[in-house]
Amino acid sequence: MSNSSKSARWGFQRFVASSVAEGFLHEPVIMQGMSGAEVSRNGRSYVNFSGINYLGWQQDARVLDAFVESARRYGLSTGGSRATQGICEPHLRLENMLSTLHGKERTLSFASGMLANIGFINAMTAKFGFSSRSAIDNRDAVLIFDRECHWSLWKAASHLKFGESLLAFKHNDVTDLTAVLAKLGGRKAIVVFESLYSSDGSVAPIGEILDVCQRFDALSYIDDANGFMVYGSPQRPFHEQFRHMRRADFIMVSLSKSVGLEGGAISGSAEFIDAFEVLSGTSIFTAAIQPPTADLAVFIIERLRANPWIMEDYLDRSAMFRLKLQASGLRLNDTASYITSVMIGRDDKAEQVRQALEQQGFCVPIFRYPAVKPNQALMRLILHRLHTEPQIDRFVASLKDLLGQGASRDAIAGAEFVGHRQR
Ligand SMILES: Cc1ncc(COP(=O)(O)O)c(C=O)c1O
Known part of the structure; x- marks a missing residue:
């Protein structure tokens, strides 16, 4: 069987090509060093809001x-x-x-x-x-x-x-x-x-x-x-x-x-x-x-x-981060825990926001369908313990510019989380 008929039969090539074209899949991210509050990826340095190893142990x-x-x-x-x-x-x-x-x-x-x-x-x-x-x-x-x-x-x-x-x-x-x-x-x-x-x-x-x-x-x-x-x-x-x-x-x-x-x-x-x-x-x-x-x-x-102060300090700073996002008019998830989601809404808009933030030197994780319902995309933010106040303020200001003027609010009306639900 030729390679092209193998591809047609299994469908992987078409799946990847169209998923990339529609912004569901991206080129692999290659980090030049450790992930932390900052990260070097694909040759450029970013302030990183994508990590889940948020206490920065590997920076110690x-x-x-x-x-x-x-x-x-x-x-x-x-x-x-x-x-x-x-x-x-x-x-x-x-x-x-x-x-x-x-x-x-x-x-x-x-x-x-x-x-x-x-x-x-x-x-x-x-x-x-x-x-x-x-x-x-x-x-x-x-x-x-x-x-x-x-x-x-x-x-x-x-x-x-x-x-x-x-x-x-x-x-x-x-x-x-x-x-x-x-x-x-x-x-x-x-x-x-x-x-x-x-x-x-x-x-x-x-x-x-x-x-x-x-x-x-x-x-x-x-x-x-x-x-x-x-x-x-x-x-x-x-x-x-x-x-x-x-x-x-x-x-x-x-x-x-x-x-x-x-x-x-x-x-x-x-x-x-x-x-x-x-x-x-x-x-x-x-x-x-x-x-x-x-x-x-x-x-x-x-x-x-x-050292319970490590977590206490982290939770205090996360709460402050959330307050700053809230004060900028961004629509957030209801529960105030260390995980803060900024509701965006339309899937294509979420991808535009991600790209705009990337250009400004921030990397953020976007959750969109199938992680959430179609067009109820959100940005899941976890503060890193080593983020500095200027980094946080710069990020919040960028988000406010991109989403804080009511743009997100129209799109997210009635948004409902579906998390990792399979059915
Ligand atoms: C609720 C929940 N359970 C399980 C896992 C999987 O954990 P691990 O990363 O250790 O495989 C995760 C990771 O994202 C999670 O959020």
Whole structure:
């Protein structure tokens, strides 16, 4: 078969060409150095609002020195999956630390948060047997997702029939969750939700959701990827919700956000977690976290716990950033958390804004369809701890020029977040 008929048959070439033409896809960004408050990409320096490693650990020479020291001792890889090769001491230290933090018996680490989520869904719905005695069958489980749950969770559950073994409740809506659970007639169920949603910055009513789970004897799984270590002091508005988190049956974290590394983990009771190593598939069939990364995760989490001012200071500055955006007449997401979205509206307008900001030396992440509904595009902003006040002020002024004169307000009327929702 000729190359052109192969292309026509599979459709990838056409998909990429038209996606680039319509502004959905871009040339790959190549960074000349580290991502941080500033970033050099494709040969030019930008003030960066795209990063999720917002506390800037890799800008701290002591963190890099500790990484190198750990790499010298433990190497760059465990050499395989934990089943074939085992884990190193740093993995165990990390898992034990997370178990203590979450008040759980055991924690299993994964090479990413995505793999933790996929592994959890695999494990909880598995039919598997080493032998007739050493076997398990949980295909009768019902999973109930908040509609805004992360793509990784929806994707992992795509083998389940929606409406039968996979159900959804309205975003952060405890009444709707109660109605869904009440119809299940006691079937064994797991409620899956996030602590803090990166789509709209909202914080789940964690305590109320867990109360409902308890009432219906359902298990609970919290994806705390975006909330991990961002709990702040008791005076913070959302601290109260996070306080309930330890009551969940399972807590999942990602190390790519506040910890600024790579990796994920699930904490829960040993009865379940012991089985996840095999049943998740995403532990036994893939490499473990790099040992120095696991070591540095412990180092950074300890630093954050010993120095609560780091997060407090960051949250204060994020709140100030949000106030400055608000004062410029920009329309923002409702919840004031460290994630701030500027609503733009039309998809083509969002792309124009992104390009205009790029020309002015800023890089920003635009969320547009399919991450949000068509023509309800937004800009998801996360302040970096090392952004300077002049950088912030210059950025806010640019945004005000581009969007603050009512241009965005017309386009965003009735905008609604749909996050990573798949249906
Ligand atoms: C809610 C949520 N869950 C899971 C993940 C995946 O985490 P990781 O980057 O560690 O794979 C993310 C990352 O964006 C997330 O936002």
